[in-house]
Amino acid sequence: MSCTKEDLIKRLRRIEGQVKGIEKMIENNADCRDILVQVAAVKAAITKVGALILENYSKSCILRPADERVSEEEIENLIDTIVKFIK
Numbered sequence: 001m002s003c004t005k006e007d008l009i010k011r012l013r014r015i016e017g018q019v020k021g022i023e024k025m026i027e028n029n030a031d032c033r034d035i036l037v038q039v040a041a042v043k044a045a046i047t048k049v050g051a052l053i054l055e056n057y058s059k060s061c062i063l064r065p066a067d068e069r070v071s072e073e074e075i076e077n078l079i080d081t082i083v084k085f086i087k
Contacts, residue, residue: 003052015045
């Protein structure tokens with residue numbers, strides 16, 4: 001699933017709202033379990049944003065016209081990016 005820049009910004013703004021909601025929950029002494037559920041939701045959402053960006057990056061790195069070869073350096077950069085993302 002490819003995403004546009006606007007789609008990514010919308011997702012990030014939604015995440016920002018979720019984080020502000022967590023802050024209010026903490027200020028209002030909400031149940032820890034409820035706060036943790038929201039933290040997990042934010043983690044999942046930010047991981048999804050990262051995965052979409054990684055997908056776009058991978059496609060721009062690998063998908064080329066038939067006469068254009070992907071360099072070894074580009075492949076190494078892609079692998080390095082994936083490793084950093086999954087840590």
